[in-house]
Amino acid sequence: MNLLAQQLVNGLFIGSVYGLFAVGYTLVFGVLDILNLAHAAVFTLGGLVALWLVQAGGMSIWLAFPLATLFAGLLGLLLNQVAFVPLRKRADSQFSGLISSIAMAIIFEAVALGLFGARSVRFPQGTVSVHIWHIAGVTITSLQVGIVLVATLLMLVLTFFIQRTRTGKAIRTVAENERAAMLLGVNVNGIIAFTFFISSALGGAAGILYGLYFDSLAPDMGRSIELKGLAVIILGGMGSIPGAILGGLAFGLSEVLTVAISGTSNLRDAVAFTVLFAILLIRPSGLLGRGKTREA
Amino acid sequence: MKPFSRLLFAAAVSAAFVAAAVSPAFSAETIKMGFVFSMTGGAAAYGATQKEGAELAVEQINAAAGGGLKIAPIFEDDASVPQQGTNVYNKLINGDKVAVVVGPTLSNTAKITNPIAQQIGVTVLGVSNTAGGITEIGDYIFRNSLTEAVVIPNTMKVAKEKLGLKKVVLFYGNDDAFTKSGADVFRKVLQAEGIQILGEQTFAKGDRDFSPQLTQIKSQNPDAIVCSALVEEASGIVSQARQLGIPKTVRIIGGNGFNSPALIKNAGEASEGVIVGAAWNISSTNPLNVKFVDDYTKKYTRPPDQFAAQAFAGVHIVYQAAKAAGTADNRKAIRDAMVKLKGLDTLLGKFSFTEGRDADHSPVVQEVKGGKFSVFSN
Numbered sequence: 001m002n003l004l005a006q007q008l009v010n011g012l013f014i015g016s017v018y019g020l021f022a023v024g025y026t027l028v029f030g031v032l033d034i035l036n037l038a039h040a041a042v043f044t045l046g047g048l049v050a051l052w053l054v055q056a057g058g059m060s061i062w063l064a065f066p067l068a069t070l071f072a073g074l075l076g077l078l079l080n081q082v083a084f085v086p087l088r089k090r091a092d093s094q095f096s097g098l099i100s101s102i103a104m105a106i107i108f109e110a111v112a113l114g115l116f117g118a119r120s121v122r123f124p125q126g127t128v129s130v131h132i133w134h135i136a137g138v139t140i141t142s143l144q145v146g147i148v149l150v151a152t153l154l155m156l157v158l159t160f161f162i163q164r165t166r167t168g169k170a171i172r173t174v175a176e177n178e179r180a181a182m183l184l185g186v187n188v189n190g191i192i193a194f195t196f197f198i199s200s201a202l203g204g205a206a207g208i209l210y211g212l213y214f215d216s217l218a219p220d221m222g223r224s225i226e227l228k229g230l231a232v233i234i235l236g237g238m239g240s241i242p243g244a245i246l247g248g249l250a251f252g253l254s255e256v257l258t259v260a261i262s263g264t265s266n267l268r269d270a271v272a273f274t275v276l277f278a279i280l281l282i283r284p285s286g287l288l289g290r291g292k293t294r295e296a
Numbered sequence: 297m298k299p300f301s302r303l304l305f306a307a308a309v310s311a312a313f314v315a316a317a318v319s320p321a322f323s324a325e326t327i328k329m330g331f332v333f334s335m336t337g338g339a340a341a342y343g344a345t346q347k348e349g350a351e352l353a354v355e356q357i358n359a360a361a362g363g364g365l366k367i368a369p370i371f372e373d374d375a376s377v378p379q380q381g382t383n384v385y386n387k388l389i390n391g392d393k394v395a396v397v398v399g400p401t402l403s404n405t406a407k408i409t410n411p412i413a414q415q416i417g418v419t420v421l422g423v424s425n426t427a428g429g430i431t432e433i434g435d436y437i438f439r440n441s442l443t444e445a446v447v448i449p450n451t452m453k454v455a456k457e458k459l460g461l462k463k464v465v466l467f468y469g470n471d472d473a474f475t476k477s478g479a480d481v482f483r484k485v486l487q488a489e490g491i492q493i494l495g496e497q498t499f500a501k502g503d504r505d506f507s508p509q510l511t512q513i514k515s516q517n518p519d520a521i522v523c524s525a526l527v528e529e530a531s532g533i534v535s536q537a538r539q540l541g542i543p544k545t546v547r548i549i550g551g552n553g554f555n556s557p558a559l560i561k562n563a564g565e566a567s568e569g570v571i572v573g574a575a576w577n578i579s580s581t582n583p584l585n586v587k588f589v590d591d592y593t594k595k596y597t598r599p600p601d602q603f604a605a606q607a608f609a610g611v612h613i614v615y616q617a618a619k620a621a622g623t624a625d626n627r628k629a630i631r632d633a634m635v636k637l638k639g640l641d642t643l644l645g646k647f648s649f650t651e652g653r654d655a656d657h658s659p660v661v662q663e664v665k666g667g668k669f670s671v672f673s674n
Contacts, residue, residue: 003515006540010507118336120528125564132541139541214504215562216532224502259508264470264498 002137007260008253013144015252016151017210021225022232022244023155024202030239031175031195034094037101038079039203040222040229041108046072046204047211047221048116054127061127065208072204073197079104080196085189105222112219120218128212147209154205155245158198162241171195175239231276237289246287250275325624326366329354329614330388332399332409333607337376338501341527341558342424342603343401347371348596349604350398350423353611356591365619367611374400378408385409389418395625396421396614398607403427403474410437419617419631423610424603426552427477431653436631438653440610440644442575444478444524444551447659451573452485452522454661454672455549461520463492464549465513467533468524470498478524478551486522494518503529506536514542521546526553531562538566547571555602560667570664571672576602576644577660579670585643609642616640 021043028036050068053059059067083100087093131142162168173181174191182188210225211217232251236243251272258271279287331350334343354367370392372384381400388394389412396419400406403425413420414434422430422439426447431437455461464486468479479496486493494516497509510533513521521542525533530553537548547569554572563570578589578599588608592600600608613634618624621633640647645657663672 003511006511006514007508010505010511013507014505119340122562130539132539134541139539141539214532215535216504216528221504224504256505256508260512263496263509263512265500265503265509266470266498268500 003260005136005138007256009138009140009144011253011256012249013147013213013252014256015249016148017206017213017248018225018228018232018251019245019248020151020154020202020209021206022229022236022248023158023241024199024206025229026233026236026239026241026244027158027195027199027202029233030241031171032084032097032192034084034097035101035230036079036196036199037098037226038083038105038108039199040226041105041112042072042075042079042200042203043207043210043225044217044219044222045075045108045112045207047207047217048112048121048219049204050208051121051123051211051217052116054123061123061212065205068208069201069205072207073201075108075204076196076198076200077193079200080193084192084196109219109222116217116219118219120216122215122217123212143212147213150205150209154202155241158202159241161198167191167194228272231273233286235276235279235286237286240286240288243286243288250287326368327396327615327618327624328368328370328392328394329611330392330394330397330399331369331371332374332381332384332388332397332401332405333371334376334401334405335371335373338526338528339376339401341556343373343376345556345601345604346399346401346424346607349592349600349607350611352588352592352595352604353608353615357611357615365615365624367615370394374402374405374409376402376405378405381405381409382412385412389413389416393625394418395618395623395627395630398423398610398614400425401603403430403477404472406430407433407473410434413437417631418627419614419634421610421614421634423606425474427474428480429473429477435653438634438649440613440642440647440655441552441606442655442657442659444481446655447573447575448478448481448551449485449488450659451549451571451661452482452489452491455520455547455571456489456491458672459520459547461491463494463518464520464522465494465516465518466496466522466524467509467513468496468498469501469526469529471500472526475524475526475551475553478553482522482524482551499525499529499533501526501529504532506533507540510537510540510542513537514540518546521548523548524551524553527556527558527562530554531559531567534559534563534570535566544569552602555662555669557599557601557669560664560669567664568667572662572664572669574602574660574662574669575655575657576605577662577669577671580643580645580660582643582645584641588643605643609644609647612642613637613640613647 025039046068049071050064053064083104084097087096133140170186170191232247233244236247254272254275255268258268259265333346354369358366374381398421406425410420410433414436420437424441425439426441426444469475549571555574560567617633618630621629623629638648648656650656661672662669
């Protein structure tokens with residue numbers, strides 16, 4: 001029983017990082033119908049910049065975290081400006097945008113490689129003071145709790161922001177129909193840029209949490225989460241924010257339980273993607289997807 | 297201008313002829329040595345210090361050579377992957393025409409690259425390959441790194457004696473030649489020593505999350521965790537094990553992959569008490585070793601690790617063989633001289649090759665204590 005509880009807790013932690021990563025991913029897709037494949041590179045750079053601020057800048061993680069998140073957001077603006085804006089007026093902007101985002105991903109990764117080197121790097125000891133709690137035979141560290149809290153907080157703020165604020169409503173309007181939004185006086189280009197900012201900031205935050213949790217950062221770490229993030233948003237329903245959160249948790253749990261039951265990590269991805277495949281057969285629009293209604 | 301430059305040219309040519317005629321007496325031959333190390337990628341932590349160890353050896357040998365045989369090193373990066381290893385092997389052997397190749401860093405890569413050298417007849421000296429099936433590739437393949445098959449039985453025997461181990465869990469990476477063959481040796485030795493294996497868990501290269509496996513391991517309540525992993529994964533395993541509340545009395549016993557200061561740097565406090573069998577320990581009092589540790593620390597402002605030591609020794613071994621063969625470019629003669637080396641004084645101790653061209657010298661068992669590797673004594 002303890003064993004299962006501990007494994008569920010393990011899955012919850014990794015799942016919440018996946019969720020946070022996927023929320024940013026799905027946000028851009030929901031608004032633009034474009035997959036931003038540079039999201040994983042922003043995730044990596046967010047983590048590495050936070051590390052750099054802590055290590056070279058001597059900052060506390062509490063200061064480095066928001067700064068690096070902000071930096072990731074600015075990267076999002078750059079990404080939008082360079083990879084997406086020039087293509088938006090063309091006829092097939094969805095495909096060309098996809099390709100140019102891959103180009104940006106490669107550029108970002110090369111920059112990370114040049115600046116930080118190929119080695120795995122770590123946050124210095126004691127960046128976050130870690131307390132370890134044993135509750136009913138389950139071991140939880142304060143770091144893990146902090147990660148879940150930060151991830152949950154960011155996701156709640158985002159949901160509130162999208163549902164309740166004026167800008168949030170504008171984002172949803174643009175997602176619904178760009179043309180109509182423009183007619184209603186919404187600054188569409190501004191909203192799109194802002195969406196990229198938020199999406200990338202969340203991706204960067206996920207990168208920092210990931211780096212803190214596993215205590216290992218490398219320029220190619222985005223690759224390990226890139227496909228998973230894609231699977232998570234498909235699982236949750238493309239463009240759905242609660243779906244991305246749910247999908248992230250489901251993915252984290254399925255991974256952990258597969259490893260726990262089989263005793264090897266080789267089957268981990270196979271099982272996770274089989275589950276994805278099965279869910280898509282039953283519910284083609286994903287767990288919380290809105291199906292085809294929007295296009296009607 | 298024209299006549300003048302022609303005159304200059306003629307002077308230069310005749311000078312060159314004179315130099316060529318005189319040279320055997322003054323500047324002797326230079327042996328071209330190719331080095332293939334993993335300077336980037338997963339094994340970069342090993343490759344970097346290997347290169348430093350080799351550079352130090354080359355520098356000292358060339359400074360002491362006077363008019364004798366010198367070394368011209370050519371360093372290449374295999375990026376920790378066999379594909380890139382193949383490319384640089386082809387370049388070194390067919391392009392640069394090196395006499396000997398030292399490397400590659402990983403056994404996984406060596407299994408792919410070494411047949412290239414064997415086919416053409418170029419001596420390869422592995423200075424960090426410890427998996428099985430490397431020197432079996434052919435009679436041109438040597439290594440000065442003690443294999444897991446020699447180090448691990450010694451480690452387990454000492455650990456069992458001092459800790460009274462009865463039941464352990466085996467945890468290893470099952471998609472890498474080195475970590476897998478290490479696990480095979482561990483399994484065999486554990487059975488031979490009569491230590492019960494409660495269960496086996498595996499991970500894949502590049503994994504960062506080991507908590508599911510470690511949670512299973514914790515529930516089995518072993519006396520120790522026996523682990524075959526490379527240093528990146530090893531660091532994660534060691535720190536996550538302690539975070540999950542596996543007590544320090546449950547020692548983690550590692551193979552050669554654990555034997556890097558990077559483990560202590562990465563895992564910090566959590567690495568205390570980790571037991572590692574090794575071919576070399578920094579505190580060895582062998583005068584050659586003391587000098588090496590001093591020189592290395594002075595040059596690179598940090599102490600050497602085993603990989604630097606073995607690379608350093610490797611350069612000396614090849615150099616001695618070439619000297620004994622009296623050639624800088626006869627690939628076959630160098631190989632024949634390598635086979636004949638016996639009881640050579642190196643920083644690793646008295647060094648010879650076995651019948652199977654594997655390393656032969658005595659191993660040590662170390663533990664992490666106070667942030668350093670020291671000789672294990674419970």
